[in-house]
Amino acid sequence: MGLSSHLPSPRGVMRAVTSRSGTDRPHWAARIEDVKNSVVSGVLRRLRWDLRLQPFHGLGSGGRVHVLAKVLYASPGTPADFHDQPVHDMRTMAVRGWRNFAGQVAPHSTVHVLLGDHEFTVRADRSGIVDAHLEVSLPPGHHQAVLWTVPGNEVTADITVVPPEAEVGLISDIDDTVMVTWLPRPLLAFWNAFVVHQSSRQVVPGMPMLYQRLAREHPAMPVVYLSTGAWNVFPVLKRFLYRNGYPDGPLLLTDWGPTNTGFFRSGPEHKHRALAQLAAEFPTMRWILVGDDGQHDPSIYAEFAERHPELVDSVLIRRLTEPEQLLAHGSRRPRDSSPHYGGTPLTLTAPDGHGLLSALQRTGRIRS
Known part of the structure; x- marks a missing residue:
C-alpha cells in the first residue's frame, strides 16, 4: 500500500500491551506448537520471508479502541495488503479460506498502530494475534487504523467508534x-x-x-x-x-x-x-x-x-x-x-x- 511516506507525525508515541499475555504455563501441546513456530519462523527468516498483517474489524468507545490483527509470514514479494482486500472481492475471499489455515504465524511480533495522530506499539501473542485495548479518543463513526511491523508493509483496519448516544x-x-x-x-x-x-x-x-x-x-x-x-x-x-x-x-x-x-x-x-x-x-x-x-x-x-x-x-x-x-x-x-x-x-x-x-x-x- 506504500503508506509509510504518508504517515502523519504523531504528537506522541505511546506504548500499549496486548490483553492476551497470560502468565499461566501452557499445555504441553501448546509448548510443542511454540517450538514448531519458533523453528519454522527461524527457517522462514533465513529464507527472507516477510511479515504481513491481517487486519480485523475493531470497536471503540469515547476513550478506548479495541484493535485486532494477526501477524503472519509471507513469501518475498507478497503484497503488503494481501489480506486487506474489499469484503466484496469474491476472488480473493475464495482463496484466503484455506490459505489462512496453512500460513505460518509470527508469534510475539512488535506491531505499530496509528490511530488519528497517536502512535502505539503493541505485541502479538504466541499465536500471532494482536488484541489490544488502546487509550485514545476518536469521534463516533467509521475510522481506519494503520498497522505495520516495518515501514512499507502498512495495512488498514476498520474501526467502529460507538456514539455516546447509543443506548x-x-x-x-x-x-x-x-x-x-x-x-x-x-x-x-x-x-x-x-x-x-x-x-x-x-x-x-x-x-x-x-x-x-x-x-x-x-x-x-x-x-x-x-x-x-x-x-x-x-x-x-x-x-x-x-x-x-x-x-x-x-x-x-x-x-x-x-x-x-x-x-x-x-x-x-x-x-x-x-x-x-x-x-x-x-x-x-x-x-x-x-x-x-x-x-x-x-x-x-x-x-x-x-x-x-x-x-x-x-x-x-x-x-x-x-x-x-x-x-x-x-x-x-x-x-x-x-x-x-x-x-x-x-x-x-x-x-x-x-x-x-x-x-x-x-x-x-x-x-x-
Whole structure:
C-alpha cells in the first residue's frame, strides 16, 4: 500500500500491551506448537520471508479502541495488503479460506498502530494475534487504523467508534444463528477453511431482515458478532455477512490451536470473557443477545443477565430443528433447557428470524 511516506507525525508515541499475555504455563501441546513456530519462523527468516498483517474489524468507545490483527509470514514479494482486500472481492475471499489455515504465524511480533495522530506499539501473542485495548479518543463513526511491523508493509483496519448516544447494542452468535452449514460441529473448522463459496452456506431465513429492522429501530446501535470460530475464517465469515445483507460490525473470534489448558480453547469461556469485556467497555449499553439453542448460548446469556441485569435488553434464541440439534451436539433436544435469566429480561424464541421479528412486534419492541 506504500503508506509509510504518508504517515502523519504523531504528537506522541505511546506504548500499549496486548490483553492476551497470560502468565499461566501452557499445555504441553501448546509448548510443542511454540517450538514448531519458533523453528519454522527461524527457517522462514533465513529464507527472507516477510511479515504481513491481517487486519480485523475493531470497536471503540469515547476513550478506548479495541484493535485486532494477526501477524503472519509471507513469501518475498507478497503484497503488503494481501489480506486487506474489499469484503466484496469474491476472488480473493475464495482463496484466503484455506490459505489462512496453512500460513505460518509470527508469534510475539512488535506491531505499530496509528490511530488519528497517536502512535502505539503493541505485541502479538504466541499465536500471532494482536488484541489490544488502546487509550485514545476518536469521534463516533467509521475510522481506519494503520498497522505495520516495518515501514512499507502498512495495512488498514476498520474501526467502529460507538456514539455516546447509543443506548442499545446487538450481540449475535454466527453458526446456526445467522448461518447454517448442516454439518456436525467437529467438521465446522474444516468446512469453513476449505468451502468458501456463497452457495455452500445457508442463511437462516429472516435473520438479515430482523437485524436490519433492529438497526432501523436503533440507528446508533453497534452490532458485534461473537463466535467460537477461528480468526482464520474471518474473511469468509465477513463476506458471508456482507453478501446476505447483515449489518456491518466487528467479529470477535478465537485463536486456532492449543491453549494454556488443552488442545483446544473453550468456546463458552471465550464468549463469557468477550461479554465481560463489552460490559466493561460500555457500562450503560443495553444489549440484545441473539443466539441458538444448539450449543451453550442460552446458559451463557442467562449467566450474563444474572450478573448484569441492567445491561440486557432482551434475549432472542433461535430454536433449531431436530436434525440441526443432532448435528450440533448429538441429541434431538436443546443442549440448554429453560435456563434462568436473572432480572427476567425479555426472552423470545422462534425457529427463524421471521418468527423472532413477529414476536418482537407483538411485544412492541419493534413497530409493525
